[in-house]
Amino acid sequence: MADVHGFPKLPVDDRPDLAAGSPAYTNPIVIRFGTMPPDTMEFEINKALVARRFTNRAAAYDGVSSRQATMAQALLGTTQARMASAPGRILELGSGTGTLTSAIRRTWPAARLVAIDLSQAMLDLALSKADCADVDFRCGDAESMIDELAGAGPFDLVISSAAVQWFADGPAAIQGYCELLRAGGLASIATFGPDTFQELSQAFRAAAAEIDRPPYQRVLTFPAAAAWRQALAPPRLDVDIIEERQTEWFDTVPDMLAAIRGVGAGNANRHYAPIGKRLYAAMTRAYRDRFGGAGPVPATFHMQYIYCRRAD
Numbered sequence: 001m002a003d004v005h006g007f008p009k010l011p012v013d014d015r016p017d018l019a020a021g022s023p024a025y026t027n028p029i030v031i032r033f034g035t036m037p038p039d040t041m042e043f044e045i046n047k048a049l050v051a052r053r054f055t056n057r058a059a060a061y062d063g064v065s066s067r068q069a070t071m072a073q074a075l076l077g078t079t080q081a082r083m084a085s086a087p088g089r090i091l092e093l094g095s096g097t098g099t100l101t102s103a104i105r106r107t108w109p110a111a112r113l114v115a116i117d118l119s120q121a122m123l124d125l126a127l128s129k130a131d132c133a134d135v136d137f138r139c140g141d142a143e144s145m146i147d148e149l150a151g152a153g154p155f156d157l158v159i160s161s162a163a164v165q166w167f168a169d170g171p172a173a174i175q176g177y178c179e180l181l182r183a184g185g186l187a188s189i190a191t192f193g194p195d196t197f198q199e200l201s202q203a204f205r206a207a208a209a210e211i212d213r214p215p216y217q218r219v220l221t222f223p224a225a226a227a228w229r230q231a232l233a234p235p236r237l238d239v240d241i242i243e244e245r246q247t248e249w250f251d252t253v254p255d256m257l258a259a260i261r262g263v264g265a266g267n268a269n270r271h272y273a274p275i276g277k278r279l280y281a282a283m284t285r286a287y288r289d290r291f292g293g294a295g296p297v298p299a300t301f302h303m304q305y306i307y308c309r310r311a312d
């Protein structure tokens, strides 16, 4: 659907929440921009917006998330190969509609499984899956539940696929969750790395420069392997990170943006600056000129599989 200017209309859930009392309202964009230097690239996650996006996309999620399903499958296979014995207690972070949760259940049916997600709508769909009937689902922000979950541990396995990139500080949270592992326990995390959507970031920066706008960060930022290694530092944790890059091709830039939004993954920067007609046009032009030419346009997906074993 197009707006009056002929540009694709953003779904309502892709706009910042400016309702009185909402987190975005209590930290208003206009004031924050007024206090930031003009070239700021600050990115701060708006969790209320993340939760709302996934809630709004929950019903469609399983039909459009083949990349996430493949990632979850790869993570479970490699995790299984790293487990010396069947885990007795498992904690899953950002379980969504239960794609990985149900596979975990089938792999280790005797394990006690706790699964957390920010969106109750995503959890409701997970609960409706036959394999997930006896999972202990909890709704909340996994970054603020480490102490609360200590009572359900210690865990043999903490696992998460395609979720911790939505955390304000994923490496710090996983470091905290590693404290809940029993000696020899494993944290297995699949997430996206900094090359993900690099074309979109570059196109936005080129467009902003072309029309003389500040280069605000409009694409989710992702911690690099070095940041993970620094947070999950030895001697108590033994870290192994496997990285993989894939290119996906889309007919047009709007098709690519629609696919990102389709899985609930639109920009969730608290410091939201409206894109506007001129910037959008300049960005799509820059994207095509730099990466696509007259044909389809590429988007890089940089996957990181992080395995962290507690030594003591």
Ligand SMILES: C[S@@+](CC[C@H](N)C(=O)[O-])C[C@H]1O[C@@H](n2cnc3c(N)ncnc32)[C@H](O)[C@@H]1O
Pocket (backbone or CB within 6 Å): 047, 050, 051, 054, 065, 068, 069, 072, 093, 094, 095, 096, 097, 098, 099, 100, 116, 117, 118, 119, 122, 140, 141, 142, 143, 160, 161, 162, 163, 164, 166, 167, 263
């Ligand atoms: C892309 S989905 C992935 C879901 C599932 N793991 C999968 O592989 O299909 C990301 C999920 O992480 C959840 N999430 C994001 N931030 C979270 C947070 N801070 N705490 C708990 N869950 C979070 C979202 O609600 C969403 O369901």
